[in-house]
Amino acid sequence: MADSKAADKIIHEILPVGLLQCNCSVVGDPHTREAIVIDPGDEVDRILEVVTRHNLKVRAILSTHAHIDHVGGLRKMKEATGAPVLMHPEDLELYKRLDRQASWLGMRVPAMVEVDESLREGDAVRWGRYLARVMHTPGHTRGSVCLYMPPDLAAEQAAQPGKLFAGDTLFAGSIGRTDLWGGSFDLIMRSLQTKLLALPDDTLVYPGHGPVTSIGEERETNPFLTVG
Numbered sequence: 001m002a003d004s005k006a007a008d009k010i011i012h013e014i015l016p017v018g019l020l021q022c023n024c025s026v027v028g029d030p031h032t033r034e035a036i037v038i039d040p041g042d043e044v045d046r047i048l049e050v051v052t053r054h055n056l057k058v059r060a061i062l063s064t065h066a067h068i069d070h071v072g073g074l075r076k077m078k079e080a081t082g083a084p085v086l087m088h089p090e091d092l093e094l095y096k097r098l099d100r101q102a103s104w105l106g107m108r109v110p111a112m113v114e115v116d117e118s119l120r121e122g123d124a125v126r127w128g129r130y131l132a133r134v135m136h137t138p139g140h141t142r143g144s145v146c147l148y149m150p151p152d153l154a155a156e157q158a159a160q161p162g163k164l165f166a167g168d169t170l171f172a173g174s175i176g177r178t179d180l181w182g183g184s185f186d187l188i189m190r191s192l193q194t195k196l197l198a199l200p201d202d203t204l205v206y207p208g209h210g211p212v213t214s215i216g217e218e219r220e221t222n223p224f225l226t227v228g
């Protein structure tokens with residue numbers, strides 16, 4: 001039965017894309033071939049190559065927040081897949097300032113796209129047999145969200161820990177900066193303490209930049225989370 005077990009394994013590929021190496025995730029159901037794409041910030045051709053290689057049908061394009069390194073490829077991704085683009089409404093204003101964000105970084109302004117649907121606290125995004133819960137985690141930006149895939153949804157996931165797509169709210173050993181437009185240190189600390197640290201220790205955390213970590217590891221060692 002080794003083969004059928006392998007075929008049951010969730011498809012998850014992480015691609016660091018663009019100048020700031022934003023971690024884009026492609027998460028697919030091996031049975032239904034349905035997938036979501038999180039934060040296609042740039043290099044959409046590389047992301048589409050992964051989608052094609054796994055023979056996936058993209059059902060939704062999710063944005064953790066509207067910083068340029070996370071949203072630069074939304075338009076191209078939507079045009080290539082026909083999938084809707086989802087974002088928290090409180091980041092729409094930031095998204096509209098893409099030209100200013102581009103000029104800060106000396107980048108060209110990426111093509112904008114219409115945001116199709118809202119991601120709000122408690123919403124469930126479903127694809128194939130999977131589900132991700134939206135956690136509104138303001139602080140890095142007003143409309144920052146984390147996406148949480150609980151461990152017990154599909155039987156073959158039961159032995160696997162949950163997964164958290166943390167955007168720029170939580171990193172391995174650090175947290176998102178709060179000195180940019182719409183940022184708030186008080187809010188990000190509240191988001192971390194009340195929402196992310198409420199998750200089980202074995203939850204795998206996929207930050208918007210840098211290496212994978214876990215809630216338990218950050219609870220123990222992250223200097224922003226161990227004080228007090």
Ligand SMILES: [Zn+2]
Pocket residue numbers: 065067140168
């Ligand atoms: Zn950011």
Ligand SMILES: [Zn+2]
Pocket residue numbers: 020022067069070168208209
């Ligand atoms: Zn970022």
